[in-house]
Amino acid sequence: MITSIVVDIDEGGSGPVDNVRAGQVPWITPGTGKTHLACALAVAACAAGKSVYFTTLDDMVRKLRTAGTAGDLGRQLRGYLRTSILIIDEAGYLPLSRHDANLVFQIIARRYEKGSVIITSNKTFSEWGQVFTDEVLATAILDRFLHHCDVITINGPSWRMKTHNPATDTAPPMP
Secondary structure, eight states: OEEEEEEEOOTTOSSGGGGOSSOBEEEOOTTSSHHHHHHHHHHHHHHTTOOEEEEEHHHHHHHHHHHHHTTOHHHHHHHHHSSSEEEEEEETSSOOOHHHHHHHHHHHHHHTTTSEEEEEESSOGGGHHHHTSOHHHHHHHHHHHHTTEEEEEEEOOOSTTTTOOTTTOOOOOOO
8 A cells, every 4th residue: 555645845944843834645545544644743733832723624615615605604714724734634535516626725725835734635646636526626726735745655554454364354243
């Protein structure tokens, strides 16, 4: 299993939290620690005095959609824009509608070069067109998101499956 992590390198920083600026993406197959890594970065950022907002992509989109219906989209967007680091977990589990993908684009575009974003996903960059329902929109999101990032690839098996062998494991009998 291949894992890529996109990391912004801020040469002027004094530690790992200073490097969390433009964007980070743990591209990790299921069970290899993408959420754990994002949370560890969040804890380190909080210890360094930075503000962090953690959400799943589905929850963020649901809140934005609800705020839009209530006429309060601007306030909800500001909540995602004012934090030092925004962590969006589980991007790509469900495809987004065009409207929802545009809401995500608004956040990424407005945070571009202003605030850090960490996105965890099991999808490769080439699959983002399917997630965001539109290749052009996905490319626009990735263009802004990846501009100040380096990609690191890591290989590793699922941590949750480390004690299981699919060839020899059998399902327990049904009652």
